[in-house]
Amino acid sequence: MILFFRTSNRSVIATEIDHQPCQAEIDELCWLYGDAKLEEAQALEGYFVGPRREMITPWSTNAVEITQNMSLKGISRIEEFFPVDSAETEHDPMLQRMYQGIDQRVFTVDHQPEPIKYVDNLEKYNEEEGLALSPEEMDYLHQLEKQNGRPLTDSEIFGFAQINSEHCRHKIFGGTFIIDGEEKESSLFALIKKTTQENPNRILSAYKDNVAFAQGPIVEQFAPKDQSTSDYFRVTDIESVISLKAETHNFPTTVEPFNGAATGTGGEIRDRMGGGTGSWPIAGTAVYMTAYPRLKDDNGKTDTERDWEDIMPIRQWLYQTPEQILIKASNGASDFGNKFGQPLITGSLLTFEHEENGEKYAYDKVIMLAGGVGYGKKRDCLKKEPQPGNKVVVVGGDNYRIGLGGGSVSSVDTGRYSSGIELNAVQRANPEMQKRAYNLVRALVEEDTNPVVSIHDHGSAGHLNCLSELVEECGGEIDMSKLPIGDKTLSAKEIIANESQERMGLLIDEKHIEHVQRIAERERAPMYVVGQTTGDAHFSFKQADGVKPFDLDVAQMFGHSPKTVMVDKSVERHYECVSYDQAQLQAYLERVLQMEAVACKDWLTNKVDRSVTGKIARQQAQGPLQLPLSDCGVVALDYRGKSGIATALGHAPQAGLANPQAGSVLSVAEALTNIVWAPLADGMQSLSLSANWMWPCRSQEGEDARLYSAVEALSDFCRAIGVNVPTGKDSLSMTQQYPNGEKIIAPGTVIVSAGGEVSDVKKVVSPVIVNDKNSSLYHIDFSFDEMKLGGSAFAQSLGKVGDDVPTVKNPNYFVDCFNAIQELINRGWVMAGHDISAGGLVTTLLEMTFANTEGGIKANLHDMEGEDLVKLLFSENPGVIIQVSDKHKEELKKFLDDEGVGYAKIGYPTPKERKLVVKKNEQEVAFDIDALHDKWYKTSYLLDRKQSMNGMAKKRYTNYKKQPLEVRFNDNFKGTLSSYGISADRRKPSGVRAAIIREKGTNGDREMAYALYLAGFDVKDVMMTDLISGRETLEDINMIVFCGGFSNSDVLGSAKGWAGAFLYNPKAKETLDKFYAREDTLSLGICNGCQLMVELNLINPEHKHRSHLCHNTSHKFESAFLGLSIPKNNSVMFGSLSGNKLGVWVAHGEGRFYLPEPEDHYNIVAKYNYAEYPGNPNGSDYNVAGICSADGRHLCMMPHLERAFFPWQNAWYPADRKNDEVTPWIEAFVNARKWVEKHAKKS
Secondary structure (H helix, E strand, O other): OEEEEEOOOOOEEEEEEOOOOOHHHHHHHHHHOOOOEEOOOOOEEEEEEEEOOOOOOHHHHHHHHHHHHOOOOOEEEEEEEEEEOOOOOOOOOOOEEEEEEEOOOOOOOOOOOOOOOEOOOHHHHHHHOOOOOOHHHHHHHHHHHHHHOOOOEHHHHHHHHHHOOHHHHOOOOOOEEEEOOEEOOOOHHHHHHHHHHHOOOOEEEOOOOOOEEEEEEEEEEEEEOOOOOOEEEEEEEEEEEEEEEEEEOHHHHHHOHHHHHHHHHHHHHHHHHOOOOOOEEEEEEEEEEEOOOOOEOOOOOEOHHHHHHHHOOOOOOOOOOHHHHHHHHHHHHHHHHHHHOOOEEEEEEEEOEEEEOOEEEEOOOOEEEEEEEEEEEHHHOOOOOOOOOOEEEEEEOOEOOOOOOHHHHOOOOEOOOOHHHHHHOOOOOOHHHHHHHHHHHHHHHHOOOOOEEEEEEOOOOHHHHHHHHHHHHHOEEEEHHHOOEOOOOOOHHHHHHOOOOOEEEEEEOHHHHHHHHHHHHHOOOOEEEEEEEOOOOEEEEEOOOOOOOEEEEHHHHOOOOOOOEEEEOOOOOOOOOOOOOHHHHHHHHHHHOOOOOOOOOHHHHOOOOOOOOOOEEEOOEEOOOOEEOOOOEEEEOOOOOOOEEEEEEEOOHHHHHHOHHHHHHHHHHHHHHHHOOOOEEEEEOOEEEEEEEEOEOOOOOOHHHHHHHHHHHHHHHHHHHOOEEEEEEEEOEOEEEOOOOOEEEOOOEEEEEEEEEEOOHHHOOOOOOOOOOOEEEEEEEOOOOOOOOOOOHHHHHOOOOOOOOOOOOOHHHHHHHHHHHHHHHHHOOEEEEEEEOOOHHHHHHHHHHHOOOOOEEEEEOOOOOOOOHHHHHHOOOOEEEEEEEHHHHHHHHHHHHHHOOOOEEEEEEEOOOOEEEEEEOOEEEEEEHHHHHHHHHHHHHHHHOOOOOOOHHHHHHHHOOOOOOOOEOOOOOOOOOHHHOOOOOOOOOOOOEEEEEEOOOEOOHHHHHHHHHHOOOEEEEEEHHHHHHOOOOOOOOOEEEEOOEOHHHHOOOOOHHHHHHHHOOHHHHHHHHHHHHOOOOEEEEEOHHHHHHHHOOOOOOOOOOOOEEEOOOOOOOEEEEEEEEOOOOOOOOOHHHOOOEEEEEEEEOOOEEEOOOOHHHOEEEEEEOOOOOOOOOOOOHHHEEEEEOOOOOEEEEOOEHHHOOOHHHOOOOOHHHOOOOOOOHHHHHHHHHHHHHHHOOOO
């Protein structure tokens, strides 16, 4: 039967249950649904928007699991339906449908699974199903029919199409190119491989796995000893490897931006999970490229300042507008990382359209790149050989009719097939399920013995591709009755090849299965043993009735169709150079600063978690004003804050349009001038690159020749400078086809991601200028080329591309410049530094001042070659600006001269004047920094309006310059570990015991555990399943911490499900009640844990009116490093910190304290420094960030102090305290340990 509950916001929650519930069960459900009321009717009239009936949503899966944890039985599905006024109301056809009334059949599906089809007409089937098989591949399939003596099944043909699609097999990159009648000696893939053959450097694994691995340093692993039960954390040394990966998800993001980008992020994370026999993702990157968003002003009118957007007429967009794609795609990527617990620490954005010579170029088919870095154990960096009898295991979610044919559909022009086929080919995201799967993989890799033989993620072609790659030539048989089915109407073909996300395939030695199962059950990671390896080089899927819908030799599956041959001829294309008037410098600068590629990216960074893991040493936001200006991202490999990984991005498609070779070189150069600010362990030899190629192959004459020349140029340049490209991806159908026959092609684009080991994460250079008048700014040009404006943001702002594109003329000189900057950083001479890229030198200088509240720059370009001030200020020749103290002036000049590196002293800071003054011979121009600051920020505001509710985007625009970070430490703060009597070298138990408590979806557990450990606690890892099962009682624990994250994906409200598991599970409730009844206990709740403590009423049970945590006023996730004040308070943890002002991270969507009683009724332990948004990020009453019980023992707060107890974790820290080992936040944990030592009952 189905029960309908009406919520307070009038939505209806339909609950499928197998019995008539008693009143107690109904009361529990009413509580869970937010004091909802049970409707008496069996059916409800009116129009409702709800989920497709045949697809159980991830929301439902989480909601049902919450009821199970509350000891409610017999509930199989829970979905939410929203009343609307008419059948014409907008809704998302991918995920939702319109219902006219809902009744007892709302979940009933009358569709029966399609029977297995034996296909007689391959050609007809190919077109009907959108399989994109070539004539040669069709011939090969006809041969298979003859070999096997039977027609092929629909599963076999569909599966073959996916695993042999261009998307999966990269046939063009491995094919033969004949350009101008001459067959090229090397394939594109061979050109890329040459970089690693000639410069292996630190590479251990390349081209043969989900990720590339390079040798890493010895680091500390901090993990529980036995992860099949609750156990204590310990520190061990491991020999690490570093992983680098970048994926694109262009087609799915074009069709359905949120889920397309979310699953792109999820897929790339799974790639890093699936390297070797398992590894750890640690930080992500993102790039978005679209057509112009055509942003309107506050009155809804076209912004006249943005007339560069008029270069092409608006199209009848196939699915979403460019503005919608930018907002929704970045929301999707951010949401997945936020919920999974992967910080996004660097990124890029470009919008572009151009029409010239009768050709139209634009990112109508968008680019969404998800990349990142990770690490693992050297022990695990290579996959093992499958042996007969190994068990095939699937971990993760159920099978649904989604993502079907994604590989083949994304291999052709978007718009080629019906929208039904294209929508069906897009996946849906469930980050919380992926986190569960990851927790299992994490545990297996952290153990002393890794039981995994091989591991692969489920991506294109689903089970078929993943499981066949697992068993390899050994062969295997999969029992389809063991696969989890979320949609009972799926045919065999759909079960085998659907691309439901968040699943991993593992090959495990049979003797380890039981142990792995125990860990999976503890982590609530659904795990299924679905088959085994056979040793007969045959691969099949077998139904329960013995019929095999897929039954082929492994060799037959992967095909032997003829090699792809690309025949093209070179076409010389020219683009008009930009013309300009030197007198219009101010106007030009105001235009350039508003282009998406140049303008402030705060609208992207303010909604994505940049602190989770507690290992982030450099993310986007910089300076007292916390503006996104960083050139690279850096993450520490352990909590010692020494060894780490840096990553950075580069691209130059505008330049590549005019000159594809220069475009490739400039892309590499930008990635390297971005990453140069991190001190690399072995200089440039530490680096590896990922090259992701997005190209409109076969779209017009000369395009394939351009691709070849671009790949060849990148290969040549990388070989010349000594770096390798061990990983990458190609997406070679970058064309959008419209119903009227018009085709818009994207400019051929390569996005380069760089990654490498950092020797000391504390020495990364900031782009924020230090207001020291006794210092100077130096320009170092890496290009060895004349200043040119072709391909620049300046040219683009005036509707031009230009033929005069710069490049790097001398690769060896580029290396000399790079190495010189690295040496200066290692010597500690570089006070600030910033690369020159989008927007040119003038943008670089302005950005160096923007994150400060005062000060400017006086620049004299006398020593720079050339007289044209526009070229000097706006050209994007690769280069950098460094700030060096004048006390090193002579040493600096001698060093650069000795290294043969040219330089020009171009200016100095002016601490008391907020202007950028630029002089060149007789010309002098003064720019008002604050006025240009607002122009630069304006584009961020225009986009932020679409994602921040209740006028908060305007508030942010008004206040972004008015709320600088401010810190004040107590006089007795020394900043040393020894002053607190603690040591990071401790490896023996202290006997003082704390526990972290986590639920599925918790992602802030490790950093919290380490903060406790460093303060002197022995820390136990406790999962909710430990409490629910009764195997953990907390009897030997004196302090518990409820950690941050997204328990149950915040389904039914943040922490609601987590609270239900405590309130309505007898063993968990008894354990909690006993803990709080003791007088020798402390507790702390952070973020999601804070929400839990308030929901459980653990802070102020004496109050008549209960507190609540509500959605942020902006109704979006807020991520920021901001200031807190610690008022006088009597809490155990924060009492001694009274009077401090400290920087801290926030990362939450529901952090607004609703405090219905007078302020003095609360024991307030932390307040936001500013009352207005965004300094108060959520709109909390009384600016409250944290409260404590009346006796001072139980404290909850939304900000993450556990991500700010080391100075290197702080996004801004006082320069005069750069030698501090710890921040005052560690004192809170030390206070807790000392209290426990004093009050704990001695056993």
